[in-house]
Amino acid sequence: MSETTLNDIPQLRRGFRFQWEPAQNCHVLLYPEGMVKLNDSAAAILGQVDGDRSIAAIVAALRERFPESDGIEEDVLEFLEVARERSWIELH
Structure with a gap:
């Protein structure tokens, strides 16, 4: 299984x-x-996952929504990797 990247586009299975x-x-x-x-x-x-947005776009939206939070990119990548491992999402 390949590593999750910012260019991937997640969607719910x-x-x-x-x-x-x-x-x-x-x-x-x-x-x-x-x-x-x-x-x-x-x-x-997951509220940002729509099958059209890249992970980079999701990270950007969450940074805008939560500007005081550090480590958003790492948290998003880690969560989406777990979600993929649990077969909740697919990455394109």
Whole structure:
């Protein structure tokens, strides 16, 4: 498996849906076999994943939204690599 790069374009895998779940009071990732409750950081990242934006564009959007946060690029790359390993997303 190749390393995740800023030029990659992530998209949710078929059958997965990102949404706010009032009953859980958090964002979740729904899929046919279940649900993943997401923390705020994961939700902020997955909320940017649309199948069109590169990881670099996602990082830029999050830097604009959270200018006081350091290490956004590393956090995004690390999270998306885990998401890919768990088969939540595909990279193009």
